[in-house]
Amino acid sequence: MKQKFLIIGGDLRQIACAKRLREKGYAVTLYGFFDIYLKDLEKSKNLTEDIIRADYVLLPLPVTKDGTTVNTPLWDETISLTQLTDALRDRTVVFGGMIKDPWLINRDLVFDYAKEEEFLIKNAQITAEGALDILFSETPHSVYGSKLLITGYGRIGKILSRLCKALGADVSVAARKERDLSWIELSGCRPLRYERLEAYLGEFDMIVNTVPERIFGTEEIASIKQDCLFVDLASVPGGIDWDAAGEAGLKTIWALSLPGKVAPYSSGNIIADTLTNLLETKKLSHKE
Numbered sequence: 418m419k420q421k422f423l424i425i426g427g428d429l430r431q432i433a434c435a436k437r438l439r440e441k442g443y444a445v446t447l448y449g450f451f452d453i454y455l456k457d458l459e460k461s462k463n464l465t466e467d468i469i470r471a472d473y474v475l476l477p478l479p480v481t482k483d484g485t486t487v488n489t490p491l492w493d494e495t496i497s498l499t500q501l502t503d504a505l506r507d508r509t510v511v512f513g514g515m516i517k518d519p520w521l522i523n524r525d526l527v528f529d530y531a532k533e534e535e536f537l538i539k540n541a542q543i544t545a546e547g548a549l550d551i552l553f554s555e556t557p558h559s560v561y562g563s564k565l566l567i568t569g570y571g572r573i574g575k576i577l578s579r580l581c582k583a584l585g586a587d588v589s590v591a592a593r594k595e596r597d598l599s600w601i602e603l604s605g606c607r608p609l610r611y612e613r614l615e616a617y618l619g620e621f622d623m624i625v626n627t628v629p630e631r632i633f634g635t636e637e638i639a640s641i642k643q644d645c646l647f648v649d650l651a652s653v654p655g656g657i658d659w660d661a662a663g664e665a666g667l668k669t670i671w672a673l674s675l676p677g678k679v680a681p682y683s684s685g686n687i688i689a690d691t692l693t694n695l696l697e698t699k700k701l702s703h704k705e
Contacts (some may be wrong), residue, residue, distance in 0.1 A: 418446040426489040427477030433685025478514025541572035547675030560583035569627035626656035633657040
């Protein structure tokens with residue numbers, strides 16, 4: 418008998434994930450979507466009963482936006498977290514993205530797939546591609562030949578600097594760690610230290626921030642060229658003083674959650690692959 422996934426809420430990523438899981442041999446049922454999105458997928462008719470029958474429950478990314486209901490952007494009804502948690506059985510394995518609900522966090526057999534390195538690395542690739550799309554479409558400069566600054570040398574910074582360098586941009590990358598500064602130099606990019614960054618800001622045609630902390634304040638913004646495009650990929654609070662940027666007339670784009678926007682099908686496949694690898698590596702058997 419096929420093991421059963423119940424997917425509750427989410428966006429097009431969860432639809433793609435459902436199809437991928439079905440290809441991998443799982444039985445998949447979905448709840449919390451308009452029928453137009455389901456097509457040949459199986460729709461749950463009774464949430465409580467299907468939670469009981471499920472071996473694995475998959476929640477969206479993020480699980481909730483308001484702290485009380487499941488994130489269901491492709492549906493006009495609500496699913497309370499209480500309704501969900503009351504129906505879960507002890508041996509049901511639950512997967513979710515960016516889980517913050519205390520009851521779920523403290524429950525056994527709950528896994529946050531958004532924290533898995535496989536997911537983070539592959540999602541970083543999609544984020545970098547989405548950032549490139551913004552650079553292509555939102556500035557009069559070509560990436561080729563432009564002077565580009567990337568702040569941060571984490572997963573996204575590494576991938577984006579490589580892509581931009583390959584496209585012929587003159588890439589500088591700001592980082593804190595000596596190790597990262599050395600790798601940046603060896604990759605053919607110019608390494609910059611944050612404490613000296615302001616002196617170079619007037620050079621750049623494009624700036625992409627990946628660091629979720631305030632780097633660009635009033636003084637830094639005043640040093641940036643008027644026609645420079647600033648793209649922030651970082652989560653709240655972002656890396657720039659938005660009010661100061663607005664007053665200075667700097668064109669800024671806060672590009673959050675790019676994978677779900679620019680490549681939801683690819684992102685959904687990544688979720689499915691991450692789940693099945695988790696099931697294999699952690700040897701999670703379905704409930705008895």
